[in-house]
Amino acid sequence: MKRITIAIAGIGGVGRKVAELLFMRQGRYARDYGVNLCLVAACGSRTGKACADGLAADDLDQLIPGLCGPDFLLGENPDILIEAGPTDIRTGQPGLDYIQRALKQGVHTIVISKGALVVSGNEIRESAAYSGAILKVSGATAAALPAIDLLEYSLMGCEIHSIEGILNATTNYLLSAMSERSLSLDEALQEAQQLGMAESDPRKDIEGWDTAAKLLILANFGLGASLSLDDFVVEGIQHITVQTITELRAGGKVPKLIGRVTQKGGVFRASVGIEPIPADDVFALVTGHDKALRVRTDKMGEIISIARSSEPTATAAAALKDLELILREIS
Known part of the structure; x- marks a missing residue:
């Protein structure tokens, strides 16, 4: 052997x-x-x-x-x-x-x-x-979350136009707690830390940099890009308030921290930020510490993967x- x-x-x-x-x-x-x-x-x-x-x-x-x-x-x-x-x-x-x-x-x-x-x-x-x-x-x-393998192998028969994802479980949990129970960000964060779902220093998550890092790796290793963090426009959730969320929900929207990379003609654009997601969009149903990835292609349409995992x-x-x-x- x-x-x-x-x-x-x-x-x-x-x-x-x-x-x-x-x-x-x-x-x-x-x-x-x-x-x-x-x-x-x-x-x-x-x-x-x-x-x-x-x-x-x-x-x-x-x-x-x-x-x-x-x-x-x-x-x-x-x-x-x-x-x-x-x-x-x-x-x-x-x-x-x-x-x-x-x-x-x-x-x-x-x-x-x-x-x-x-x-x-x-x-x-x-x-x-x-x-x-x-x-x-x-x-x-x-x-x-099925991610890099999806890009490297499963979608080899087509051209990928964009990838977007809810890639940070901590921020998704915080936004869900704020949306569903009207907690402030500080209250939701304290709860998440007590549950062991947030770091004692959560800035990397809350400011969007963890999402940017994961998306950068997916783009570079899965799409053949050569991005650096300097290529990203990054906004986190640190400034979102219960009032903002209430207004979004009144309009049928759910706030999510979304990382997105698009490519057209070999040019890549990358960003991370809060986006108002329509309540009937599958991303709106990704709550708690779940993660999700959506890939848009030219020949295979739209592919979505969702994972609930225990780290x-x-x-x-x-x-x-x-x-x-x-x-x-x-x-």
Whole structure:
């Protein structure tokens, strides 16, 4: 049976869930792909652990200080890197160093954090193409929502004119709470934080930048664009009031934070902002922490995907879908 080794960069909520699912599915990978899948190294920002014979689940509760960084992790010569660290959409770190090093070494790479793809997506794609390493990014594009695969594979037989989406679960939850229960933004945010659905610092979500980052990755990796965040016109929900929502609802409209990319003649335009959605539009029915994507094409019409997911499990599962796609190619 062929042995495939894996390293995980980032052992936070998502990284640990990835490891948990890996251990649970080892029998499945052996049965379906004929591989013995071993997690040989994992690390966070300050601690890590490695074992050439394969780590066990409880090893992740006994990480050793100082064992971290690309030199440590990639020194174990994994076949596949799963990058699940924290994301910084301005610098791309810490994931960028891991990803670039892995691809240059020919290590197949699954990216979950968005930062590196936003900051250096073109360079990352070039590194993968040069080395021949397989690069997958499903975990960075709205978790369980069918998104990047829809663009890359399912719609290959047509030209895509636009993609638009409700891509941030936090803001969608806040707008739903404000619309349905007349809560103020502050009240809805406090509730979301108590439920663990919003970060203690929610600015990246509320100001629209998380939506922009996901949309940028979809456009660049799914449509072949070369956008940067500077190409986006971005407005968040921080200024919306209950009065504004009440007026919209009186007119039969529902407010949604929509990210949109359009292309015409090879020219791409991108934006994020609050839009009044007609109550009979399917996007108006995407409530709570649901996400949705609408793709308009020339030959296949309009395609819509909707997902309700539980993070970080859904994000981890999306990354492991990428793992199975890689196993299909290399096993």
